[in-house]
Amino acid sequence: MRKYIIFLLPLCIVFFIYAATQLCTHFHKLKVTSLELPDGSPEILVTLSGKLRLNLCSIENDPPMYCWFLQMDGPSFKIASTTPVWGYALSLDDILTMPNWFEVQLGRDKETEHFCSRHVNQQVTVKGFLFHAHTGHHHAPFLMNLKEIYQEEDGAKVVQ
């Protein structure tokens, strides 16, 4: 009996270490790559809610520029951080290390500018396609190609 234990114990230890390593690798891969949409897959339309903010986002000595951001609420962040996106995706770790991990940068165009300036610091809902920050002109971990922006209370809406 003792002979069998001596023989089986190292085998069990090796198996345990192997299984643990495989499991860790699997979870690491899942964490790092799961948010990148495979090539050719259609982008996923998401709806997010939160507070609309206007923040300064100039770089170094360049002239000051302002950008519209959506500060997401909890459920919206959950959607944003689990939706596979077009392009070069960040890992959840990368997202959470950014101080403004809860923000979505919205585009600036004439159609939405008027709506945004009337609803600054108010609760709004946006619909669009998300992608992740990958250049120096991206000032939040999430960015959105906006399709629709609206506020339920006053019924104001902009569709692109």
Next chain:
Amino acid sequence: MVFVKAKGGPPNVGDPEEMFTVQYLDEKGNMLIRSGGKRAWRCNNPGNLRKSPYSTGKDRHSIGIAGIGKDCYAVYPDYQTGHEALVVMLKGSKYLSLSLRAAMQRYDRTNHNYINEIIAITGFDPDRTIKSLNTQEFEIFWKAIETVEKWEVGHEEFIDKWYISGVHKKHGVINEYLVQKGDSTIWILKEDCIKLATENRLHATIVHRKNGSVFLRPEYGHHSFDTIS
């Protein structure tokens, strides 16, 4: 000089907070600090690519990251490597099928005149796709992006890492180290040497004894210091 590692440093006195410096280290531990200019030059990153799994991935050969707060950038060992990171991204499946207008809207969300600047330089139709550009046109296109991203050279400071070649002992205890600074040598007091080693300016390992005393010993794999009388 081949750099193997890089990290961000604090801005120089008087510079804005976001004007971080970049510290490059070569294999021997010598350091080059880049300050001023534009971040594209400071990071050897002409496309101003942010820190991301793409820009810092193994295939892109980045040697570190630098930046402040939410603005963190990949740092490359030289311009060519940084340039390749930009070109591979533009030629990759994510950007290739986009029109120049759509691609630039993805590239820069802040400045909606970005595409106009690119068109003013290249003269291309903004509705053409990146895929439709031939080799010469693609070169004009990436050069235009690098121009808009601004590659402005700033100030470089080289700090070499010195070697200890010998020691002076007094009553059996080291009190001075002979430090080799390039071609010249100089005797430096033990306390000052420990300070230099703490600042990573000396090839030596700091040893803290249980009794509280501190001394230096050669780095792993190096010869022991010679006692010079």
